[in-house]
Amino acid sequence: MSTFAKSTFNASVYSASRPLYPTQLYDYIFNYHRHKPNAEWNRAIDLGCGTGQAMAQLHPFREIIGIDPSENMIKAAVANRAFFPASSTGVGVGITDTDHKFQFRRGSAENLISAGIENESVDLVIAAQACHWFDWSKMWPEMERVLRVGGTAAFWAYSEFRLPDYPSATPIIMEYARGSDPFKSLGPYWERPGRAIYESYLMDIPSPDQVQQVTRLSNEERVFFAGPYHTETLPVSQTLPIIMRKEMRWRDLLGFLRTWSSVSKYHELYLEDKVRAHDGRFPEDLEIGWETEVQDIEVGGGDIVVRFWKDLRSAALDGKGEEAEVGADDLLVVEWPLALIIVSKM
Template structure:
């Protein structure tokens, strides 16, 4: 996480070129929150007053929650991320609609800041507007916020210090998107047990190495570039031979955080699995509904074996469905910009400032993209990126 906290890290590019989370993911989380996780009827006590997003970055996972909760708060240690965070209110929605949806997203809006819908990445904007339209057509749900759009705020701070900012028993939902692999769970779970309201929900999700589902043969090459050399398969390792031209950046990810993410969050302990808790914290375990605990993989359709980690949790019922994937369609320039948001790439380039000069002006990302172009997607200008996604959820007892 220290990479993202550096003053040199480009938080605006992170927002612009990282993928947004799909609609079905929020449906999974909110259904779990309403039903208690076991497919039961809507539970009394499933409230939609307050949601917190831990390690929220620029708000990619926070903003969609505004369509469901009266108040959403993002907690993020990086000052750069907080400064770049998305701040959308109902006025921004009305302005966007009044301007004809920025000429149906033709970028004619007078504003492109993080406080305007036109300034959002298109997938995130589409998701938010879809949820608002669904709310309007369905009418106000008696259990959810009657506001069209809840308020949003961001606070600089660490997840483990949540109870400094959140009143005890006031959080109905606590999420973390692409951040759970950084937390210190001996400190965090006791904090969450105090912050959650009865019947509240914790949901953590994250994505690891991307794949190209339309070109599965590229899986080993992508792994050779992005994976930990100590953990990659033989096909990927073969790409690291000097005559192949692949420079591995996976070794430059911060670990064990990235390893936890690569393994589908299976190494994130449940509250009752944390070692060395004090008596008060151990008593806090009684707050959790252990039977509700669930951990699954999603978005696996058409991904090559090289893109799958044997340590992953069991696939969900929808894991191989093409309707339950986390995708982003980009051109080659978009792929390069996405890769440059990776902490491993940032760390590599900081430690090898002469990398481009030593390779004829082509840095490690440019060289990888050139190799990828040679492997399958010849003549293709649009690429579908797909990320395997892990999701773990747990409920607090209702009483």
């Protein structure tokens, strides 16, 4: 998590390249919340809010507060606020556009007093792609403190992306993300133990009743929107179809790959990799887009990210031959398995 707190971290580029969370996920959380006795729709909090992508969808609540330890992330979220939706979805009762307020505060998820969050003052707490950093011996007691009776806490994270049209690329993705070869793998350069927690679909996060003195958090559900991925390790009854997917250009996938925190760590250790000679595969890449003045994702160079990106395209060609569409501006579908933990306060 320290990568995102550095002054050199570019939060705007990060925001533009990350996938968005699907409406089906919010529908699931809102339906869970709606059916709890005493559920209210006044205040929601997004922990580790980053650039605000997740909290923008919490508009059914009257007041939405994003909390993050990174000043860069908070600045980017404030800049993005103008684009947040303000219209009511009809989930909450009596909610109008003027009721919607998006605020941002720096703070720690495990100590929300520092961010001014009072006892029993919150109806919904979420954390998107952040909960693997939390200290759950402190986190669950803090959720019990800040949630109102009938309040909901929902935490989710997504794992390695997949290319459903090119399944032959999956071993290459796993080797790049989890392997140890310094020429083609980022495995050793992730921050631990957070990385291992979301690789295992959050199953290493303890339940509230496993944490001492936590007695009022219940109705726990663990749901895995993983579809056909990792079926051998996930409980069948809790595994649902994939809901997180995005159609993008191959070029956009490269932009996403560059947001990985492990890339920054890798390049701190291997400075020479950033200026490695151009990878000559797919020479047509450099001929695309020269006629436009619009800045786009750079596809040149030969660093570890570009090498992996071109390995994926080569695997797609090997798997489908001429049917594969692997030009830098060709479209492809990307999927992410996603795990959700949700509880309520009684």
